[in-house]
Amino acid sequence: MKKIILISLLSFFTLTTFSQKLISREHSISYIENIDFSKIYNKQTGENIPKKEFFKLIEKNPHLPLEKEIGNDGEVTRYLVDLTSNNFLSNTDVNRKKVEKGELFPNFVMTTIDNKKIELDKLKGKFVILRFEMEANSFRFQKQEIIDLDNQINQIKDKKNKIESIIIFTSPLSDIEQGFDLKNSNFNVVANGRNFRDKFSITSFPTTLVIDKNGFLLDYFNRSVDIDLIQIISE
Numbered sequence: 001m002k003k004i005i006l007i008s009l010l011s012f013f014t015l016t017t018f019s020q021k022l023i024s025r026e027h028s029i030s031y032i033e034n035i036d037f038s039k040i041y042n043k044q045t046g047e048n049i050p051k052k053e054f055f056k057l058i059e060k061n062p063h064l065p066l067e068k069e070i071g072n073d074g075e076v077t078r079y080l081v082d083l084t085s086n087n088f089l090s091n092t093d094v095n096r097k098k099v100e101k102g103e104l105f106p107n108f109v110m111t112t113i114d115n116k117k118i119e120l121d122k123l124k125g126k127f128v129i130l131r132f133e134m135e136a137n138s139f140r141f142q143k144q145e146i147i148d149l150d151n152q153i154n155q156i157k158d159k160k161n162k163i164e165s166i167i168i169f170t171s172p173l174s175d176i177e178q179g180f181d182l183k184n185s186n187f188n189v190v191a192n193g194r195n196f197r198d199k200f201s202i203t204s205f206p207t208t209l210v211i212d213k214n215g216f217l218l219d220y221f222n223r224s225v226d227i228d229l230i231q232i233i234s235e
Helices: 051-060 143-154 173-179 193-200 229-234
Strands: 001-007 013-020 024-033 040-042 065-070 076-081 109-111 117-119 127-133 163-169 185-190 207-210 217-221
Touching: 001 117, 040 117, 065 193, 109 185, 143 173, 143 185, 185 193
Parallel strands: 040 076, 127 163, 163 185
Antiparallel strands: 001 065, 013 024, 065 076, 109 117, 127 207, 207 217
């Protein structure tokens, strides 16, 4: 999966700004992303672009667009330079195919804040809940919805063998430690999940995905009240 990003000559960081559509178009967040210059490649030829050569390219075009490829573990595998593009794009997502309802969900390997590795392909036989949130320590975190989902999960017999639930925050561990205070929650917590958000084309928050026990996407949900886990599992 790929994302156009803007390279800054002064800091050699990527600055991306996006709007939180569900709350207000006026609310925006900026974040800084380190660039690994050893992962920069020519999109057309597939050849690695040395750091010095890349700097020469951005001297000619300070707004040179890069396409970000993201692996199963949520890490950037390559930054692709499109030398044929003259567009000034800093926050446009391209070549991302959203997983549709009924499609097999791509494998992923997520690492929780407790250093637990969770791989989708190893969860066959379980229903999987993926919950995407923004910050854990602001009003954007819909904590009551997590409580509601936890209550549903707790009503399921043998829940540990039937459901795996994961909440993916875009915010860092420090914010999660400050804001996620739910005791005995069924949710595994993942920090710095921005790349997973991009990889799976999540554009609104919160968004909850339910994947069936065979790995197929059942549906996307914007509200927890629309999710009936007992009915889903019994079908």
